[in-house]
Amino acid sequence: MRAWWAQTRAEVRMNVRRGETLLLTIGIPVLLLVFFSLAHVTTSPTPHRINFIAPGILALCVLSTSLVALSISTGFERSFGVLRRLHVTPLGQRRLIGAKIAGVLVTEALQVVILSLVALALKWHPRGGVSGALEVLALLILGSAGCAGIGLLLAGRLRAEVNLAASNGLYLILLLLSGIVVPVTSLPAFVQRIVVGLPSGALADGLHRVLGQGLGPSKADWLSLAIWAVLAPLLAARTFRFD
Amino acid sequence: MSNAIEIKNLRVTFGDLHAVDDVSLHVAYGEVASLLGPNGAGKTSVVETLLGFRPPTSGTVRLHGLDPMRDHAEVVARTGALLQRGGVWFPMTPAQVLELTATYYQAPRSASELLSLLDLDRCARTPWRRLSGGEQQRTLLALALLGRPRVLVLDEPTTAVDPEGRQVIREIVRSERDRGCALLITTHELDEAERLADYLVIMNRGHVVAQGTLDELAGSPEMIIELSGAINPTELAEVLDCVVVLDGPLRVRCAVGSTPERITAVTTYLTSVQVTMVSLRTRASLEERYLELIADERSGLRQ
Numbered sequence: 001m002r003a004w005w006a007q008t009r010a011e012v013r014m015n016v017r018r019g020e021t022l023l024l025t026i027g028i029p030v031l032l033l034v035f036f037s038l039a040h041v042t043t044s045p046t047p048h049r050i051n052f053i054a055p056g057i058l059a060l061c062v063l064s065t066s067l068v069a070l071s072i073s074t075g076f077e078r079s080f081g082v083l084r085r086l087h088v089t090p091l092g093q094r095r096l097i098g099a100k101i102a103g104v105l106v107t108e109a110l111q112v113v114i115l116s117l118v119a120l121a122l123k124w125h126p127r128g129g130v131s132g133a134l135e136v137l138a139l140l141i142l143g144s145a146g147c148a149g150i151g152l153l154l155a156g157r158l159r160a161e162v163n164l165a166a167s168n169g170l171y172l173i174l175l176l177l178s179g180i181v182v183p184v185t186s187l188p189a190f191v192q193r194i195v196v197g198l199p200s201g202a203l204a205d206g207l208h209r210v211l212g213q214g215l216g217p218s219k220a221d222w223l224s225l226a227i228w229a230v231l232a233p234l235l236a237a238r239t240f241r242f243d
Numbered sequence: 244m245s246n247a248i249e250i251k252n253l254r255v256t257f258g259d260l261h262a263v264d265d266v267s268l269h270v271a272y273g274e275v276a277s278l279l280g281p282n283g284a285g286k287t288s289v290v291e292t293l294l295g296f297r298p299p300t301s302g303t304v305r306l307h308g309l310d311p312m313r314d315h316a317e318v319v320a321r322t323g324a325l326l327q328r329g330g331v332w333f334p335m336t337p338a339q340v341l342e343l344t345a346t347y348y349q350a351p352r353s354a355s356e357l358l359s360l361l362d363l364d365r366c367a368r369t370p371w372r373r374l375s376g377g378e379q380q381r382t383l384l385a386l387a388l389l390g391r392p393r394v395l396v397l398d399e400p401t402t403a404v405d406p407e408g409r410q411v412i413r414e415i416v417r418s419e420r421d422r423g424c425a426l427l428i429t430t431h432e433l434d435e436a437e438r439l440a441d442y443l444v445i446m447n448r449g450h451v452v453a454q455g456t457l458d459e460l461a462g463s464p465e466m467i468i469e470l471s472g473a474i475n476p477t478e479l480a481e482v483l484d485c486v487v488v489l490d491g492p493l494r495v496r497c498a499v500g501s502t503p504e505r506i507t508a509v510t511t512y513l514t515s516v517q518v519t520m521v522s523l524r525t526r527a528s529l530e531e532r533y534l535e536l537i538a539d540e541r542s543g544l545r546q
Contacts, residue, residue: 002346003346003347005346006343006346007343007346010332010335010339010343014332014334014335017334018334077330077332080330080333081326081328081329081330082330082331082332084296084326084328084329084330085326085329085330085331085383085386087294087295087296087319088294088295088319088322088324088326088329089319089344089347089386089390090316090319090320090347090348090390091347092316242296243291243296243328
């Protein structure tokens with residue numbers, strides 16, 4: 001427990017000190033939040049654009065931190081031999097992955113606070129009340145576990161440079177296809193059918209339903225997120241390579 | 244008690260490449276063994292298999308009597324390793340990474356004690372990316388020592404280290420051996436191996452070319468004489484009544500052990516031909532034996 005806790009603190013410290021991570025986890029989401037809520041470049045299912053954009057950007061936070069930032073940093077740790085060295089210490093794979101996921105959750109908590117404050121300044125009116133807040137928390141945790149699993153799956157198998165390109169490519173695809181800034185109803189019909197099957201799609205849909213409409217997440221949202229949250233980390237743990 | 248390190252008939256293949264081919268060796272607690280060989284000899288593959296990075300293709304490896312794949316957690320808790328291409332998070336300083344890594348162990352050594360021991364006090368607060376190669380290597384050695392290991396596996400520990408740093412590393416190797424730790428050191432720096440190792444294993448192209456103590460590897464006693472000028476080896480052979488061969492233009496090797504009488508005879512002969520003895524050694528250096536063994540092995544492969 002002591003090793004896991006120390007490693008988690010180290011992961012958080014490194015996350016908040018790394019310039020490129022801060023750009024990806026805070027800079028880009030804030031920029032997208034402000035831009036898409038003020039500029040009328042996409043359709044909005046709600047009269048006040050910010051009420052649609054803000055929940056989507058919270059889903060984007062999970063995507064950028066759990067999947068992209070985690071994947072890229074872990075990929076480079078492998079490339080620079082950090083993981084090789086850790087393999088011959090008693091830290092162990094489970095504690096390392098556990099610390100990385102915990103580090104991601106702490107970073108996301110900071111993101112949620114900062115982005116919520118920016119969104120509230122842009123006149124965001126979240127709905128859902130206390131029960132909604134709990135649902136949002138559960139959605140974020142499940143979404144983070146699934147995305148972190150995918151990120152570690154990529155980082156544990158691909159060369160750092162290939163992983164960098166793959167993670168960024170995946171980020172862009174999921175950003176556009178998950179109903180984060182572009183409403184799902186604006187996407188082609190066949191894409192609409194698969195959106196909920198994506199962890200980011202199910203997360204964005206769940207957050208839109210709770211925070212935008214005051215409804216609970218759909219069963220499909222929960223099911224999709226739960227499957228990703230279990231399977232992706234398991235697969236990552238089974239295939240993860242230290243060198 | 245089982246050996247600290249036990250490798251039996253180890254084979255490691257990567258596709259068609261036989262990286263390690265039928266290697267056996269053992270290291271007892273309180274012993275330093277050195278794995279020598281040119282680049283690509285298979286030393287690092289042996290080390291990585293020993294540390295559980297991959298299973299052997301065939302054969303067995305044991306550390307503390309345990310399987311490094313199956314019993315990995317137990318093995319690494321009692322083993323320190325300095326790996327080639329082993330790194331540290333770039334923004335972290337030696338002090339920070341030592342303090343963090345200390346939390347992984349039940350009863351670690353103090354980070355500040357190790358910083359002093361490895362002469363890292365001056366750069367203890369310098370980020371990893373700004374450390375010199377030698378400082379990085381000494382930090383990695385400090386990390387390997389943190390858990391009070393009973394076995395230390397050091398893969399090329401003196402690479403990029405300056406003479407002062409080498410001296411520090413040598414002292415640590417000796418003190419770890421003296422407290423009963425088993426050490427396996429891979430290197431292609433023969434003078435380091437000669438100074439540190441109790442037992443040497445020379446590898447080439449994946450297999451063991453020779454192994455033994457320094458005395459065993461040095462072969463039969465002989466006199467190796469450096470000269471100020473050329474001589475006729477046949478004449479010297481008659482004086483010493485042994486085989487004498489030229490080993491370079493100004494060096495002869497006499498296949499006989501050194502005695503005061505023989506040294507006097509050589510000196511008298513050299514005076515008569517007006518040549519001076521520059522140096523006399525009574526056995527081949529490790530470097531000479533190593534080069535001979537590798538050359539023999541290569542010529543054997545060609546035949």
